Amino acid sequence: MKALVWHGKEDIRCDTVSDPEIEHARDAIIRVTSCAICGSDLHLFHNYIPAMMPGDIMGHETMGEVVEVGSGVNGKLKKGDRIVVPFTIICGECEQCKRGNFSVCETTNRNKHLAEKVFGHTTAGLFGYTHLTGGYPGGQAEYLRVPYADATHIKVPDGMTDEQALFLSDIFPTGWQGAAQCDIEPDDTVAVWGCGPVGQMAIRSAILLGAKQVVAIDRIPERLAMAEAGGAITINFDKESVVERLNELTDNKGPEKCIDCVGFESHISMAQPDSVLDRAKQMFMLENDRPHALREIIYVCRPGGIVSIPGVYSGFSDMVPMGALMNKGLTIRTGQTHVNRWTDDLKQRIADGQIDPSFVITHTVPLSQGPEMYRAFRDKQDSCVKVVLKP
Amino acid sequence: MFHFSNLVRSKGDPKIISTGPSSLTSADRLARGLGWFSIALGTLELLAPHRVTNALGMEGREGLVRAYGLRELFAGVMTLSVEKRAGLMSRVAGDGLDMVTLASELRPSNPRAGTVLAAMVMVGGITALDYMCAQDLKAQHDPRRGRKRLYTDRSGFPKGITAAKGVAALPRPTRSTATT
Ligand SMILES: NC(=O)c1ccc[n+]([C@@H]2O[C@H](COP(=O)([O-])OP(=O)(O)OC[C@H]3O[C@@H](n4cnc5c(N)ncnc54)[C@H](O)[C@@H]3O)[C@@H](O)[C@H]2O)c1
Ligand SMILES: [Zn+2]
Ligand SMILES: [Zn+2]
Numbered sequence: 081m082k083a084l085v086w087h088g089k090e091d092i093r094c095d096t097v098s099d100p101e102i103e104h105a106r107d108a109i110i111r112v113t114s115c116a117i118c119g120s121d122l123h124l125f126h127n128y129i130p131a132m133m134p135g136d137i138m139g140h141e142t143m144g145e146v147v148e149v150g151s152g153v154n155g156k157l158k159k160g161d162r163i164v165v166p167f168t169i170i171c172g173e174c175e176q177c178k179r180g181n182f183s184v185c186e187t188t189n190r191n192k193h194l195a196e197k198v199f200g201h202t203t204a205g206l207f208g209y210t211h212l213t214g215g216y217p218g219g220q221a222e223y224l225r226v227p228y229a230d231a232t233h234i235k236v237p238d239g240m241t242d243e244q245a246l247f248l249s250d251i252f253p254t255g256w257q258g259a260a261q262c263d264i265e266p267d268d269t270v271a272v273w274g275c276g277p278v279g280q281m282a283i284r285s286a287i288l289l290g291a292k293q294v295v296a297i298d299r300i301p302e303r304l305a306m307a308e309a310g311g312a313i314t315i316n317f318d319k320e321s322v323v324e325r326l327n328e329l330t331d332n333k334g335p336e337k338c339i340d341c342v343g344f345e346s347h348i349s350m351a352q353p354d355s356v357l358d359r360a361k362q363m364f365m366l367e368n369d370r371p372h373a374l375r376e377i378i379y380v381c382r383p384g385g386i387v388s389i390p391g392v393y394s395g396f397s398d399m400v401p402m403g404a405l406m407n408k409g410l411t412i413r414t415g416q417t418h419v420n421r422w423t424d425d426l427k428q429r430i431a432d433g434q435i436d437p438s439f440v441i442t443h444t445v446p447l448s449q450g451p452e453m454y455r456a457f458r459d460k461q462d463s464c465v466k467v468v469l470k471p
Numbered sequence: 472m473f474h475f476s477n478l479v480r481s482k483g484d485p486k487i488i489s490t491g492p493s494s495l496t497s498a499d500r501l502a503r504g505l506g507w508f509s510i511a512l513g514t515l516e517l518l519a520p521h522r523v524t525n526a527l528g529m530e531g532r533e534g535l536v537r538a539y540g541l542r543e544l545f546a547g548v549m550t551l552s553v554e555k556r557a558g559l560m561s562r563v564a565g566d567g568l569d570m571v572t573l574a575s576e577l578r579p580s581n582p583r584a585g586t587v588l589a590a591m592v593m594v595g596g597i598t599a600l601d602y603m604c605a606q607d608l609k610a611q612h613d614p615r616r617g618r619k620r621l622y623t624d625r626s627g628f629p630k631g632i633t634a635a636k637g638v639a640a641l642p643r644p645t646r647s648t649a650t651t
Contacts, residue, residue: 083485090499090553094491103483125494126553135476135487190481217484225483266640284627290640300614306622311632348554363552434638439627442620451494455612462617 082471083221084450086136089127092451097137100217100225105152108229110144110163114242115219117141117450117467118167118250119276120392122458123345124210128368129394131194131211140167140207141249142219143242149229156230163233165219165226166419167250169205172231183416188228190214203416220450222471234423237431243438244430246468247281252437253422255281255341258390260422261413262337264289271295271326271335271380272312273373275303277466278390279341280310280440287311288434291337295329297322299347302463306440318351323380334382343391344369354399361398368395378405389414440466447471498607502555505601509547509562516540527590528583529576539569556612559605566598 085095100109118141123129143164146157157163170177171187188205189195194212195202205227208218216227226232236245259282264270270291272282275298286294287310296307299318308314315325326335348355348370358370377387378401387410405412429435442465445453453467477486516523517540520533529536546565550558573591577584610616628635 081485082491085487085490087490087493090495092494096488096491097485098488100485101483103481107483133476133479135474135480137485215479217480221485223485264640266637280627284635285639287628287632287635288637288639290637302619302621306625309623309626310628311626311636359554363548363554429639433629434635435627436629437627439622439625442622448491451492454494455496456617459612459616460614463620463622464617465622 081222082447083137083217084139084447084469086124086132086138087134090125092125092138092454094448094450097221099223102148102150103225104227105150106228106230107150108146108153108157108226108233109148110142110165110224110226111147112142112144112219112222112224112471113162114144114246115139115142115221115447115469115471116246116249117220117453117457117469119278119343120209121454123343123392123394125454125458126345128345128362129210129212131215133211133215136208136210136215137217137221138208139218139220140209141246141251142207142224143236143246143249144224147223153230157233162236163226164236164245164248164423165207165224166232166234166248166423167207167209168232168416168419169207169214169216169227170231170420171228177231180418180421182418182420188214188232190216206416220447220469222447231420234420234427237427240427240430241438243441243468244436245427247277247437247440248419248423248426248430250417250419251277251281251440251466252426253419254278254390254417255283256285256422256426257415257417258282258339258341258388259285259289259291262286262339262386262388264291264337266290267292268337269293269295269330269335270337270339271297271377272307272339272341273297273377274341274343274391275300275307275314276341277440279303279339280306280465281437282339282341282390283307283310283312284435286337286339288429293329295326295335300460303460303465306465310439317347318349322376326380330382334380334385336382336385338377338381338385338387340373340377340387340389340391342373344371344393344397346370346372358398367398369393369397371397371400375399375401378410381408381410383408384410386411386413388412390417392416441468443467445469496607496611498604498611499555501600501604502550502559502608505562505597505604506547506550506555506558508597509543509550513540513543513547516543526583527573527576527587528581535572539565539572542568556605556608559601559608562601563598563605566594566601569594570598
């Protein structure tokens, strides 16, 4: 089959690989009908997250049709079922899964010893996301083996298109969790840093969850326009001071709820000298992350407010203003998304027409164009916001 | 075909049979080559400055050559990183410095003046390569490439924003505030 394979920094190739096979009783294999490139894939593209190996298949936003099931799937799936595959592999049985903390499932990471060394305790296995989280082949491919398939799936209702359902795999529940964990109240201002696909979903989620006003921050005009279309007031950080504008919009008190949809690859610019210093330190392995957005968030957030961090951080971040965080009594909530905690509800909201996540798709191309689309998405060329690949 | 990475795959995992076209462009590859060249040259200048000074008839300036070696290493690391264009431009600046230093050694009394001249020609060629590569990368990564579209019609709410506002808001118990 064809698959997008990581060969090194900025080196993704559309390779011919052998087809996946059932390895365990709880495995299933799907024929992929749609998959997408995520902002998290860019971190791997840039080789910032350790433990990628040449030959790893990329991709964790995938859906398709079940073509084979192992003997232990116990009727939970059958051939021909259409499923979306959550990016977090879950057993459904461990203590964390039972609490709905699916992204920290204790069972599914087959390289637990690595994760325990790096994080202290293991987190869930993830598709196409380094050997720290299991080294599972990803879904930017024609076929995907889904481990623990009896639990790791979201069934697609009849009549729902691929485009509507695909983002249940990651970015829709990610934006939703980012907003939901803000405990939004009707008089809240919710500020969202980053108007990539995750930010776009967080903006819509905050609107659905009833925020008084949603403010979106980025510098890419088409992404800001899309944010505005979704009901946000926008701030272009290249053109105006984020802190000043946010204070202006909130009676000088700062937004109650702040969502970081940027993560550790904050834009580098001379106007934000800390980002340049971070980048220099990153280059010489003195720091892993560029947490400019997070610093800004902690600084501007209203005392007593909530900082929600769906954006990915990879390791050590310097100069995070702990003094402001502590003295203002901020609450931090973060995590890889507990996808299946939210998807039944979100699927219903799509079916009810409350939201249609396909709005974010700007490019639909054959899988073979994947390598060039990684570049276009990274460089924000051709007004690219979200790429869907068709195997 | 043998692929090393196939060794670490589990039984049911796909293994590479043959590789296809890469996301790396020719400019990316050239930058990588120049980056490694910087690392090699920098290491030589840092660890064996005498070899450089002897060849160029500039004995006594080993300290300077070492410093240039360090500079070269920094430029190399930057050129091998995602910010390769900044790395290449820092190489161009470094090449300029090299040229000035070499020119100062181009005195008639230097028995190695011929070698110095040859080195200058080489540095000149590499500077041109660095600059061209940086320009290519700039063009390739330019966000203005492709169509310009604004997505002003993409609300994502089939029933409109007004209908969407707060539909998922939970009915909340009245907040516990200080009673008066
Ligand atoms: N928690 C999870 O489970 C989860 C899931 C998916 C994605 N993510 C993470 O969410 C983040 C965003 O993902 P995406 O797909 O939207 O990626 P993306 O790269 O398309 O979007 C990031 C956006 O942030 C903007 N940005 C950069 N610096 C900024 C700054 N200082 N202030 C404001 N905006 C800034 C960029 O212009 C860009 O539009 C990534 O870190 C990704 O890894 C997390
Ligand atoms: Zn993702
Ligand atoms: Zn579990």
